[in-house]
Amino acid sequence: MADQEIDAIRALLLARPRPDELGERRKRLDDLGAQYKIASDVRIEPVDANGVSAEWSATPHADPACVILFLHGGGYVSGSLTSHRPLATEIGRVCGARTLALEYRLAPEYPFPAAIEDAVAGYRFLLSCGIEPHHIAVAGDSAGGGLTLALMVSARDAGLPQPACGWCISPWVDLECLGASMNSKAEVDPLIQKPYLEELAKAYLNGAVPRSALAAPMYANLKGLAPLLIQVGSAETLLDDAVRLANVAGAADVAVTLEIWPHMIHAWPLFHQQLTAGRHAIARAGAFIRSTMS
Secondary structure, three states, X not given: OHHHHHHHHHHHHHXXXXXXXXXXXXXXXXXXXXXXXXXOOOEEEEEEEOOEEEEEEEOOOOEEEEEEEEEOOOOOOOOOHHHHHXXXXXXXXXXXXXXXXXXXXOOOOOXXXXXXXXXXXXXXXXXXXXXXXXXXXXXXXXHHHHHHHHHHHHHHHOOOOOOOEEEEEOOOOOOOOOOOHHHHOOOXXXXXXXXXXXHHHHHHHOOOOOOOOOOOHHHOOOOOOOOEEEEEEOOOOOHHHHHHHHHHHHHOOOOEEEEEEOOOOOOHHHHHHHOXXXXXXXXXXXXXXXXXXX
């Protein structure tokens, strides 16, 4: 049952507490991803995406004309191709598309807006490869969910066409951490707590205004964006980030689908290989993405 499965994930996370040193934090997240095997039929190819390290992944059944641009989570200070490769490759499999995962620059070495600049460079790379925008979906978890919105806003403002859709998994879109769930869900969230997010926000912003539209896209003008799927767990402190984002996007006449998954923790699709709800969430997203690309 899902409850037993998520309890096992909680135990896994408790057995690997977040260390204090940044390098160790980055290694911990990479190790969490590396514990899962990549299917033998997935082909992975490194690529330079307009100066951004990236990698293509595809299965034999992937439509080469359709691409998922994947932006990993990690609070803008950690996360990598390694940490999120099992999720990125599975998204491509379910969608019947290729995936381009970006290794965007991380804070504090490269603070805001470096990550957004790299995301836009990756999107421009796909367009320059001849991929039709209506055959591109942008997806990301946590900070990558916020980055998904920031990329879509940046593309609109630069006069670039919108992708087919955006998929935001447990998005972090309020760098001031003002949502009520920061406190109401603190006891049940094994991953994300307000003091930790405040630390990440300080490192990422590096003095920038915390309500800058591209840093905290819930404060951006979202008019004209492509349809959004927002998925969030009921047991995470970022629950209100997702709910408020859906409200703001809907008020801007963006087509929004908001899914709140009972008992799920932050970015639970990362654990899809041992979590039924993670596989179901990816399947739901795959159906959504395919419907917007058709």
